Amino acid sequence: MSSTPVISINGLTKTYQSGHHALSAIDLEIQQGEIFALLGPNGAGKTTLISIICGIVTRSAGSVAVAGYDIERDYRVTRAMIGLVPQELTTDAFESVWDTVSLSRGMFGHPPNRQHIEKILRQLSLWDKRKNQIMTLSGGMKRRVMIAKALSHEPRILFLDEPTAGVDVNLRRDMWQIVKDLRDDGVTIILTTHYIEEAEEMADRIGVIRSGELILVEDKVALMSQLGRKQLIIQLDQVLTQVPAELAAWSLTLNEAGTELHYGFGASPGQAAGTDGIGVLLKQLESLGIVYTDLTTRQRSLEEIFVNLVEAEA
Secondary structure: OOOOEEEEEEEEEEEOOOOOEEEEEEEEEEEOOOEEEEEOOOOOOHHHHHHHHOOOOOOOEEEEEEOOEEOOOOHHHHHHOEEEEOOOOOOOOOOEHHHHHHHHHHHOOOOOOHHHHHHHHHHOOOHHHOOOEHHHOOHHHHHHHHHHHHHOOOOOEEEEEOOOOOOOHHHHHHHHHHHHHHHHOOOEEEEEEOOHHHHHHHOOEEEEEEOOEEEEEEEHHHHHHHHOOEEEEEEEOOOOOOOOHHHHHHOOEEOOOOOEEEEEEOOOOOOOOOOHHHHHHHHHHHHOOOOEEEEEEEEOOHHHHHHHHHHHHO
16 A cells, blocks of 8 residues: 555635534545545534545635645546545436446546446446446446446546445445455545444544544554453442442443443553453452452444544544
8 A cells, every 4th residue: 555645635624604614624644545434423524525525515724635636726637536426326317327337437538448337337247237227227236336437437536425325235245345346456445434334344444523523543453453442341249339449450440330340451552451460350359359240251343432432522
């Protein structure tokens, strides 16, 4: 992966005439050839951010560069590098699949290239449907046509705005594979999603946006490592009203009922205890006369991490 960002965003702000602050001072760099997932609740600013980069919405302040070109000053150059698959299915109902995708290529000033169109349609399992009118296709197939249109002019960057919204689980997994294949072909992928498993499955890096602010950008593996730590749940024989001071070294938390002690371990930098600390912790409980009846461990999911991040920033 190149160290030169293919998209560079600095201080990006968007305020609508109504006074609504859709984006606040966004700073973000996206590297060539990565899959970047942008997570956030509805109304967080995900679509606004994509729309500005793609030249659909005008920024209020800040700068956005695509491969070093300013998105407004060099609009034609930057837009030609970008493919966009919007949430809405806005395909021409009476056009054939082949004509729709071919026309989209021509709109970007590219000469006809039957080999490229065939490659895309085969890659997206649309070849057998190439003569079909769009109106005869299922929702999932229409979604594939939207991706084919976005890829028709051979963009370096592909934006997918909620790519699997409204499609069934099997098709969703097919789409995940398609995205990975595109990345293998050198395409940079930026996707917005509210399906946490989508980001967990596909993304190299994850950004979390809330109320127009980018509250976190992190490598997925590092994020899971730092925040998705394992948790030991200690079921207590008697209710505790607080965590004893003698247990401070383990940073334990007590559930509301006072019946469980929770201990996070496994990946926190600088944590002295880790898994080896569990045995020491249990001995300390014993020395304090705290009796436990059960021990269980669990791994936090990316969904829990996301929810906790959003709630913490609220």
